[in-house]
Amino acid sequence: MVPIFIQAFSLLLQPGSLLAMAVGLVVGLVVGVVPGIGGPFALALLMPLAYNMDPLFGVVMLVTLVSVVGNGGSVSAILIGVPGTPTNVATIIDGYQLTIKGEAGRALSACLVASAIGGIFGAVVLITIMPVMRSLILSFGHPEQFMLALLGISFIAILGEGSMIKAAVAAALGFVVALTGYDPISGVPRYDLGLVYLYDGIKILPLTLGLFALPELMELYRERENAPPRTFSLSEVLQGIRDVFAHLFLVLRCSVLGTIIGMIPGLGGDTAVFLAYAHAKQTSQYPERFGHGEIAGVIAPETANNAKEGGALIPTLGFGIPGSVVMAILISAFIVLGLQPGPIMMQKQPELIMVIALLTGITNVVGSFICLIAAKGLVKLANLRAKVLVPWIILLIVIGSYVPNKSFADVIVTTFFGFLGLFMKTFSYPRVVLLLVVVLGKTLELNFWMGLQYFGPAMFLRPVVILFMTLIMGTFWFELYRTKRRRASST
Secondary structure, eight states: HHHHHHHHHHHHHHHHHHHHHHHHHHHHHHHHHHHTHHHHHHHHHHHHHTSSSSSHHHHHHHHHHHHHHHHHHHHHHHHHHOOOOGGGHHHHHHHHHHHHTHHHHHHHHHHHHHHHHHHHHHHHHHHGGGGGGGHHHHOHHHHHHHHHHHHHTTHHHHHHSSSSHHHHHHHHHHHHTTTTTEOOTOOEEOTTTOGGGGGGGHHHHHHIIIIIHHHHHHHHHHTTSSOOOOOOOHHHHHHHHHHHTHHHHHHHHHHHHHHHHHHTTTHHHHHHHHHHHHHHHHHSGGGGGTTTOHHHHHHHHHHHHHHHHHHHHHHHHHHHHOOSHHHHHHHHHHHHTTTOTTHHHHHHOOOHHHHHHHHHHHHHHHHHHHHHHHHHHHHGGSSSOHHHHHHHHHHHHHHHHHHHTTTTTHHHHHHHHHHHHHHHHHHHEEEEEEHHHHHHHHHHHHHHEEEHHHHHGGGGGGGGHHHHHHHHHHHHHHHHHHHHOOOOHOO
């Protein structure tokens, strides 16, 4: 292991590798900041360039891009309430509220430091788990993925602030949205209203932009002149760093959560960040602060977001099985470069596997540092008068919803969910519950039916499934107990 580590590090120090890393950093951070573009678009953009490069340099550039795109996305999520990538959606919930309070510097600092720690954790796991990962990954079949999604759905008991009836209504609406489109088993379209656009379901990104970004614009436009200024001082940076270390155990738990979910093909980064957010709220002494500018609500999802990249690379490199859409494109890029991710690559090119593992940790730290340096200037954007800033943010939202699929229908979906989000915010319906159910609903349905087809009722007798069932029951009992205690202490 040590000779391979030394060899990989020497490969990274080559001038060509450093230049490729610089290109990946710049493109990844810029693409992350601009809403709606995301990692898949950036990878597709750089693939022709990588094709003409040495395979090592091409790998360095592309893996660097994948590792840092989430860092850039968190900046726009916190400063203007528009996620740079879909995996930054959960960061808006508390990150933008901190910006409104005049604590943008603190939120960005905590977010970026937590991201760096999560990235390092994912890289360490990637390095250490390779020898034993086969049995770990193969233990997660359809029944286990179904129960993991159900565990996430069960968090509505925690995320539903106040009225559980309103949380249930939001969850029901989320299921309707999630089940729109083709049935994954029979192929029959559902809830399509006769529209071809709805055959493939409602896209997550335009839904998210409408549900969270547009309602916040109304609040921003009504902002008073005496609103706290968005600042970015050294004291705020230090406070953000202290916040991360004050929540160090949460950071470690969310790193583990993000890495494990990243390992499981098909679950995706949006699952990781919302489970991390829900876990942070579940274990907090002050759950009522979440959604109103709680720093733990920024730290948890961003830690999981970056930790998941190391996890997603495990099935990608170990078996050639992509853990996400981004990893699927990355595999195709590797094939273009003449590489074959999987057991052959692990046996014949272990130094390249180590290069990739090192990159996921190093570039997260460097990317976070660059964002911190640039953030002082970017924070000034948030201090522009609302009448100046709002039209530009609306333009970004329109671009962000249109660009991924080149569809004006996505812009209409964004507008519709913008009005729905405004209604839900006005009448205190938990928007995050709706989004969580939409994210996990399709995974839940597909793996339930596939599990029944392969295992029948015996799917519920598998050890990991029983473990998850115990966790789900424990989640509800814990929340009921905590609610009862809060009511008793208030009387």
